[in-house]
Structure formats: C-alpha cells, structure tokens
Amino acid sequence: MIENTATHAEREVRLPGSKLFRNTKGIIFDFDGTLFDNFRLPFYLIAAYPPDLFRLWKERHIRKNFAGCDYDTPEEYFKAFFMALGAACNRSPEKMRAWYFNRYMPRMTKVLKDHYKLRPGVLEIFQLLHKDPDSTRALIQNFPNIAIYSDYPYLRERLQALGIGPSPKIRLYGPESFGAQKPAARPFLRIAEDLGAAPDEVLVIGDREETDGYGAFKAGMHFFCLETGRKRYFRLDPNRRPPKEKPCGPALVMFAGAWDDLVKLLVEKWGK
Secondary structure, X not given: OOOOOOOHHHHXXXXXXXXHHOOOOEXXXXXXXXXXXXXXXXXXXXXXXXXXXXXXXXHHHHHHHOOOOEOOOHHHHHHHHHHHHHHHHOOOXXXXXXXXXXXXXXXXXXXXXXXOOEOOOHHHHHHOOOOOOOOOOOOOOOOOEEEEEOOOOOHHHHHHHOOOOOOOOEEEEOHXXXXXXXXXXXHHHHHHHHOOOOHHHEEEEEOOHHXXXXXXXXXXXXXXXXXXXOOOOOOOOOOOOOXXXXXXXXXXXXXXXXXXXXHHHHHHHHOO
C-alpha cells in the first residue's frame, strides 16, 4: 500500500493538471476495470454457468502466470496458454481453446451486457473524436489518437455490449493482436507506433499498476492510475530504475485520480 507520508514529488505528480497531457499525442485506455467498473465480474460469470466454476478459477490462475509473457505471435501465445490451461483442467488444448472462444468469451460478453455499463463520461470522451459543427462539444484538431488495449480477446464484442460501436478512430488491441500479455512492453510500443506518437508522447490510463502501469513504465510512457478504491499498489520509480524484488517493490511517482476528475480534465483540455 502507498504510505501516508508521501514525498513532495509524489504529492505533486499525483495531482493531475497541465502536466498530465503535456505533449500527449496518443492515449491508451485499458478496458476491464477502467472504462467500466468490473466489480463482481467473477461472481456473475460463475452465476451464468456454475458448472464452469473450476475452469474459471483455473483460467484466472493461468492468466496470472502469463503476466508479462511475450510470445512474438498470437498463435504461439495461444498455443502456450491453452496447453497450460488444458493441463490444469485435465483437458486437451484443443478442447480448452474451443471452450474459451465458443463459450467463455461469448458468456463474458453477455454478462457485460446484462450487468454492466460504461463509466459516466466515457461516451462523451469518445464523441470528442467526431467533429460536428453543430455540436457544442466539437473536437479540437489536436485531440490525441485513441487506442483501447485489453488482456482479453473479443474486445470489439465486449465494447458493443456496453454501448460503444465500432469506430475507425478508436484502435482496438488484445492478446490476439500481439501474442503477449501486459505488462510486456512490446505491445505498448507497437500501439504508440500505430498512433503516430513517440512513447513519451503517450498516456496510458488504467486501473492496475502491476499491468497497465508497469507496462507503460517499461515502454517509457506516462501513466494515469484510475483510483477505484480497490487498489493493489505497485510502485514505480520516476527515474525508471529497475524495480526491486518483492516485497519491497519499486517506488512509484505517477498521476492518479478518480474517473470524474479525469473526464473533467479531458473535456477542459480538448472539448468546447
């Protein structure tokens, strides 16, 4: 946990202001837990089909073991992932792949549609991308390019379940895009390249320091930590020194704040 006695530098950087969007040409949003509050998602997934309780538990455990892994290609990533999941569930990798894509991910999409909604202001933020001369919220020309990056596939379908339709101005990325899992740095760097921005011109917005934050840290990007009240604080050093081994962890200086504060800053900066 973050100690109550923060240094002056830590206090300063945790107060988002003009520094947050300095030279920002690209924004990478995390999806799960960031654009919507995913509280109790495992409960709803289990309630949707209780016989899959064991598989859901094993999937979450295997996913944690794959954190930061980079297999270069999606096929190599999924081959290793489903081999590990199959061994854990005493099933073949082929059966686990079929279960994952044909049952689990469609079920997650339905759970999102039935039980969740976007955080207030998400649609307003994305509407800034569509210039409308008759709108009072027209886009200023230099609004950053936007990407959404999730560790789960089916991102387009899950976004649509929450009410965000496809847009050519919002780039979507998942494990099937890179064959890697957060906090591996390569996907973040690839996204920055696609957004036409240098790494230090990209702001990553996410709710997990150990995945979103550490990935941004390793890629040389800025990070805004969404404070949700359910934190697993993972501290990073502003001078980008390598993190120490647990339990000490690296020291963190980052931007942080509540969702409403972030929306207000975005609209103040680019909306009119």
